[in-house]
Amino acid sequence: MMESEQDRWLKVRRIWEIIDRLRGESGCPWDRKQTPESVQTYLIEEAHEASAAIRSGHTREAADELGDLLFMVFFLIHLYEEKDDFQLQEVCDLICEKMIRRHPHVFGDATVRSDKEVRQNWEKIKAGEKAGKVKPSEGIPESLPALMRAYRMISRLAGKEDSRWNDVQARTQEFVGKSQILGNYMTSESPMSAKAFGEILLDLVNLARLKGYRAEDCLHEALKTLEGSS
Structure with missing residues (x-):
């Protein structure tokens, strides 16, 4: 019932x-x-x-x-x-106002053609809300898991016009080049910095994003498979 x-x-x-x-x-x-x-x-x-x-x-x-x-x-x-x-009432009012403001295609006259446009509009509206404000919570929390934080940061950067993060061909070629360099270093005795590994991970996070995936989710799925085979 x-x-x-x-x-x-x-x-x-x-x-x-x-x-x-x-x-x-x-x-x-x-x-x-x-x-x-x-x-x-x-x-x-x-x-x-x-x-x-x-x-x-x-x-x-x-x-x-x-x-x-x-x-x-x-x-x-x-x-x-x-x-x-x-x-509690103020908390409810604030989130209701925010959700209505950030969904003008639902509660207003704006139109969108894809979920990508929805995300882009969200970031633009969010940036407008924060303009001129200085808040401790303005950035992406450092407490987030690294892959999730990377996805959020890259998505925010990619929301800007003419962002290099959205160039699929260039980002793919860059990743392939870095991977080849990594392969050469791994088969030799030459040292490789932790920063270099981090940059490759960032590229992977972005390539997954460009294909509609979140690296955090992809890794969780791979870990399920790994756990099941252990």
Whole structure:
């Protein structure tokens, strides 16, 4: 039987009420002493666990881990509310306004012909939002896995007009050239720097992107195969 919209909101409210209880005077000593700074690391852990569950294809596990992540997000918002920094309503308003602003082809009069144009428009709108602003969160987080961070950085650079990152032929030739150099170094006693390996990895991340893949996902799939054969 399908739940009504009211039932769904009541269950979301229940999460908030549990946090109220945990943070209350007769609540949990551990939860009561937490701060946004002490909790943020758990947010990252929960996000990674939810991602792993989704990749596994086990929907029940994904539901469980997404619940942990949802609870952690609400917990953090609750902590900020207690300090009168902002409230849940403000968080909801900000994300709703942002999503509407960044989807003018859905909520406005703009038109797009492909998902590529959607991504390009997203980056342009995002850049406009950040113009003239200086924020600690303005860059791509260093805490992201390296392949994921590389994909995000290259995608942002590729969104600029006349970007060399979108030249398939040139980037492919450059990768082939670097690979040949790598092969020569590997079969000789000549030293090769870690930076050189990093540059080749960047090229691979971009070539995968140009074909519609994320290197992070590609490597996860390869690791599944490797794990299954071990």
